[in-house]
Amino acid sequence: MTEHSQPKAEVFNQNDAGNWLPLLLGAGAIGIVGSAICAFIPNLHEQFAYSWLFAFMYFFTLCAGSLFWILVHHATDAEWSVVVRRILETVAGLLPIALLFFIPALLCAPTLWKWWNIPHGADEVLDKKRWYLSHGFFVLRYVIYFALLSFVALSLKRHSTQQDADGKASHTISMRKFGVAGIPVFALSLTFGAVDWLMGLDYKWGSTMWGVYIFAGAAGSSMSLLVLIVTALKNKGYLNNVVTLEHYHIMGKLMFAFSVFWAYIGFSQYMLIWYANIPEETSYFIRRNVESWWYLSLLLVIGRFFIPFPLLLLQWTKKVPKVLCCVAGWIVLMQMLDLYVVIMPMLHKTGFSPSFIDLLALLGIGGTLGFLFLKALGKHNLFPTRDPRLPQSLQLTN
Amino acid sequence: MERSRKVYGLAAEFANATALYNAAEKVRDAGFRKWDVHTPFPVHGMDKAMGLGKSWLSAVVLCGGTLGLLTAVVLECYPSLFDYPVVVHGKPTTFMTVPAFMPIFFELTVLFSAFSTVFALLIMNQLPRWNHPMFNWERFAKVTDDGFFLVIEARDPKFSETKTRELLEQIGGQHVTLVHD
Numbered sequence: 195m196t197e198h199s200q201p202k203a204e205v206f207n208q209n210d211a212g213n214w215l216p217l218l219l220g221a222g223a224i225g226i227v228g229s230a231i232c233a234f235i236p237n238l239h240e241q242f243a244y245s246w247l248f249a250f251m252y253f254f255t256l257c258a259g260s261l262f263w264i265l266v267h268h269a270t271d272a273e274w275s276v277v278v279r280r281i282l283e284t285v286a287g288l289l290p291i292a293l294l295f296f297i298p299a300l301l302c303a304p305t306l307w308k309w310w311n312i313p314h315g316a317d318e319v320l321d322k323k324r325w326y327l328s329h330g331f332f333v334l335r336y337v338i339y340f341a342l343l344s345f346v347a348l349s350l351k352r353h354s355t356q357q358d359a360d361g362k363a364s365h366t367i368s369m370r371k372f373g374v375a376g377i378p379v380f381a382l383s384l385t386f387g388a389v390d391w392l393m394g395l396d397y398k399w400g401s402t403m404w405g406v407y408i409f410a411g412a413a414g415s416s417m418s419l420l421v422l423i424v425t426a427l428k429n430k431g432y433l434n435n436v437v438t439l440e441h442y443h444i445m446g447k448l449m450f451a452f453s454v455f456w457a458y459i460g461f462s463q464y465m466l467i468w469y470a471n472i473p474e475e476t477s478y479f480i481r482r483n484v485e486s487w488w489y490l491s492l493l494l495v496i497g498r499f500f501i502p503f504p505l506l507l508l509q510w511t512k513k514v515p516k517v518l519c520c521v522a523g524w525i526v527l528m529q530m531l532d533l534y535v536v537i538m539p540m541l542h543k544t545g546f547s548p549s550f551i552d553l554l555a556l557l558g559i560g561g562t563l564g565f566l567f568l569k570a571l572g573k574h575n576l577f578p579t580r581d582p583r584l585p586q587s588l589q590l591t592n
Numbered sequence: 593m594e595r596s597r598k599v600y601g602l603a604a605e606f607a608n609a610t611a612l613y614n615a616a617e618k619v620r621d622a623g624f625r626k627w628d629v630h631t632p633f634p635v636h637g638m639d640k641a642m643g644l645g646k647s648w649l650s651a652v653v654l655c656g657g658t659l660g661l662l663t664a665v666v667l668e669c670y671p672s673l674f675d676y677p678v679v680v681h682g683k684p685t686t687f688m689t690v691p692a693f694m695p696i697f698f699e700l701t702v703l704f705s706a707f708s709t710v711f712a713l714l715i716m717n718q719l720p721r722w723n724h725p726m727f728n729w730e731r732f733a734k735v736t737d738d739g740f741f742l743v744i745e746a747r748d749p750k751f752s753e754t755k756t757r758e759l760l761e762q763i764g765g766q767h768v769t770l771v772h773d
Contacts, residue, residue, distance in 0.1 A: 591637045
């Protein structure tokens with residue numbers, strides 16, 4: 195109820211990034227060049243393909259999760275998230291670049307997706323799925339996800355930044371339309387993307403919960419990423435009169451909700467497969483519950499759910515940025531482990547076997563995207579200064 | 593007839609939510625403990641203006657949820673693993689079969705949490721009850737439409753019929769009225 199004066203517009207100054215810009219660019223260059231060399235060494239080609247897919251999926255899910263939060267913000271006419279929306283828009287704005295990183299994986303398609311080179315008539319199970327698992331349709335689907343997700347993410351960002359300039363309320367109406375129409379577009383793209391690129395690693399295996407499982411991890415980890423970015427900016431002196439502990443409280447609650455949701459979906463998938471005990475379904479968990487993969491699967495369950503759950507259940511932890519950041523950083527790491535346990539057992543069937551190419555691929559994609567993120571952050575205001583709901587967002591109380 | 597009844601408190605009407613909010617802050621600062629506000633809709637930040645602090649409802653819900661979880665663990669594990677183990681669907685009768693119990697662990701946790709929320713809420717709000725003294729004041733009917741009310745109860749140690757009336761009038765209260773039980 196106290197009156198707030200309109201805060202001044204803030205633009206990220208590239209000098210505040212310190213050494214991060216050259217570091218990220220260097221890491222990106224080393225990672226991409228190193229990975230590219232490995233791709234052409236016959237012994238390392240297979241490892242490169244899996245490592246690259248793993249790194250791509252990790253950063254793709256973080257960007258796609260950010261798009262999800264923008265869509266929900268507009269579809270529900272949310273007030274609280276106005277002040278953090280520009281950061282989400284900047285992360286989601288990286289989607290076209292992130293999706294371009296899929297092309298090297300696509301070039302390794304015969305290595306990654308075993309159905310790619312199996313001739314007709316060799317496997318009856320596969321022949322029944324040929325209408326979906328065909329080369330042309332597979333590539334076409336990638337192009338469709340790329341076009342739709344990029345279009346939605348960039349349109350939302352464009353409207354939002356234009357509103358900063360002209361202050362027209364019509365942008366809010368347009369963004370609401372994109373928010374509502376974007377939800378099915380996002381849901382279908384992420385679901386079928388997860389089916390094509392991850393479930394397709396074993397064409398005999400299938401789970402109807404796969405899409406929502408990947409989504410649960412993506413949404414929770416991108417909310418955690420947002421907490422980390424906001425805190426980093428606040429440490430540099432930005433957003434201090436804008437993002438309050440009340441916003442942290444809400445972001446913490448959403449991290450909590452999506453830790454529980456991830457566990458709910460993950461367990462539901464596990465229990466149905468365990469209970470029905472059908473060989474083509476159990477293969478997924480058997481592969482991940484043997485050898486040293488068992489320890490990583492166990493760490494995932496404990497780390498992605500049993501550690502964040504009690505920590506985020508308490509109210510005070512969500513209102514202390516340092517504590518919330520520790521949990522957020524942990525969740526972002528657990529998202530990496532999640533995708534690692536999804537992808538890598540398909541290559542290293544005898545157990546956990548880390549490779550330097552995993553690191554190169556992560557550095558290559560992560561460094562490039564991080565660099566582009568910092569560059570993009572400096573181009574616009576750090577929060578939408580003329581959004582009609584900005585005053586309500588500033589006065590947020592839980 | 594009215595005079596024989598016990599005094600419930602002094603009530604005042606306020607023009608709008610902002611006026612009531614500001615008045616609440618002043619009543620809080622004056623050190624009153626037994627008082628309340630009544631509005632047609634929730635007013636954000638009112639709990640802070642009234643100095644209410646954190647609700648203890650969450651503690652009750654945590655206890656209820658934990659009790660629900662323990663109930664499910666005992667109800668499922670004792671018969672299925674120790675008392676009368678039966679092999680169902682070829683599943684083992686050891687702790688390895690615990691995934692099958694999880695949905696009930698979850699459901700009973702939620703059920704007990706929900707029940708403890710509802711009952712703790714009823715106790716905290718002193719419900720159910722037949723009537724509330726505030727309804728004895730005719731103007732109070734506006735509370736479901738456009739009335740904003742503040743009432744200081746007579747059982748508050750700081751309550752004084754004259755001084756509290758003065759305070760309410762001073763902070764912008766209109767139609768200050770003595771409400772009887």
